[in-house]
Amino acid sequence: MRILSGIQPSGQPHLGNYFGMMRPAVELQSRGDCYYFIADYHALTSLGSDSDVKARSLEVAVDFLACGLEPDKTVLFRQSAVPEVHELAWYLSNVAPMGLLERCHSYKDKVARGLSANHGLFAYPVLMTADILLYEADLVPVGKDQVQHLEVARDLAKKFNDTYGETFRIPELALREEAATLPGIDGQKMSKSYGNTIGLFAPENEFKKRVMAIKTDSSPVEAPKAVEGSVLLALARCVAPAGVVVEMEESMLRGGRGYGDYKKQLFGLLWESLTELRAKREALARDPGYVLKVLQEGEKRARETASTVLTKARKAVGIA
Ligand code: ADP
Ligand code: TRP
Numbered sequence: 001m002r003i004l005s006g007i008q009p010s011g012q013p014h015l016g017n018y019f020g021m022m023r024p025a026v027e028l029q030s031r032g033d034c035y036y037f038i039a040d041y042h043a044l045t046s047l048g049s050d051s052d053v054k055a056r057s058l059e060v061a062v063d064f065l066a067c068g069l070e071p072d073k074t075v076l077f078r079q080s081a082v083p084e085v086h087e088l089a090w091y092l093s094n095v096a097p098m099g100l101l102e103r104c105h106s107y108k109d110k111v112a113r114g115l116s117a118n119h120g121l122f123a124y125p126v127l128m129t130a131d132i133l134l135y136e137a138d139l140v141p142v143g144k145d146q147v148q149h150l151e152v153a154r155d156l157a158k159k160f161n162d163t164y165g166e167t168f169r170i171p172e173l174a175l176r177e178e179a180a181t182l183p184g185i186d187g188q189k190m191s192k193s194y195g196n197t198i199g200l201f202a203p204e205n206e207f208k209k210r211v212m213a214i215k216t217d218s219s220p221v222e223a224p225k226a227v228e229g230s231v232l233l234a235l236a237r238c239v240a241p242a243g244v245v246v247e248m249e250e251s252m253l254r255g256g257r258g259y260g261d262y263k264k265q266l267f268g269l270l271w272e273s274l275t276e277l278r279a280k281r282e283a284l285a286r287d288p289g290y291v292l293k294v295l296q297e298g299e300k301r302a303r304e305t306a307s308t309v310l311t312k313a314r315k316a317v318g319i320a
Helices: 015-030 053-066 085-093 098-102 105-112 119-134 144-164 204-212 231-239 242-254 259-273 275-285 288-317
Strands: 002-007 033-038 074-078 139-142 172-175
Touching (some): 002 119, 015 033, 015 053, 015 139, 015 231, 033 053, 033 288, 053 074, 053 275, 074 288, 085 119, 085 288, 098 119, 098 144, 105 119, 105 144, 119 144, 119 288, 139 144, 144 172, 144 288, 231 242, 231 259, 242 259, 275 288
Parallel strands (some): 002 033, 033 074, 139 172
16 A cells, blocks of 8 residues: 655644654554655745755655654655656646636635735645655545645546546545644644744753743642643643553642643653654754665655656656
8 A cells, every 4th residue: 555645844843743744654654655755846835935945855854754754664755856746737737627726725725824826826736636646645644734635636536537548546535633633832733833833853941941831721739720621631642651641630630739840740751752753863963965865765766656657647648
């Protein structure tokens, strides 16, 4: 089974990205043949002209490897290393109904947030479809925000097959569990756009400061604390053994400990659990040659797969 997913190189990874996307992606390595790529072409739809996309992409590669991606099991590559994806996107554009693309929430949301209503943003789901079909993905694990794009990909694959004859595999969506949505320090979904993140690889003092800044109510030390919707507990659940979480929960319900105490405990749990990842990241950052080699190897393999599929697509549309 081929599993494929992409991540945009749009900022420093936070705990939400790790527990919601990177860790599940790493775990999937045992379930199939994984293709993970850094969606640098897609990132151009939202990054400014002064962003160093190449440097950001290399950082993401380091982050992903530090999180446990194993290059001998997984093909890790930059989307732009296989520019032929645009050729396939063009073929797909010819079977992509305007109405379908106009209904995409992500386009409408981004324009409402002030991004310019240009063709790149509009055609985003077509390029994403090309990513998926070019590498013959069976399973595409994504978060809830990408579900509609996956439906577009399935629609376009079927439409292409109906128009030009059986060419593409129809990809299945693997929706990551909603429970995995991690709250940020203000209680909303942890997201770069809300400025409420805890950086996965932030230095200790900054990491601690963010944990200590988690918003809580003003219950006095002796009072029982609310456990429903507690950000402290949600974060603790990601890393602490069940027994420790239950103990924390019971102690909050009893009262007698202040929030500051719980935050210090949480900081300890989180920081400790990420020790190995940080060490791995430091080692990788000292060896950029290795990271580049992993990418180049991945890019070679990605290109081989892409070239077979593209040949089929060219024949199907009648251009070759
Ligand atoms: P952000 O919201 O910070 O911009 P992205 O949209 O770049 O994050 O998300 C990258 C990946 O991380 C996506 O697969 C997304 O589903 C996942 N992700 C982001 N934030 C969270 C979160 N708070 N909880 C779980 N998963 C998340
Ligand atoms: N649009 C995805 C996101 O923002 C990234 C992405 C690009 C992707 N191409 C893909 C994800 C193909 C899965 C499959 O998260």
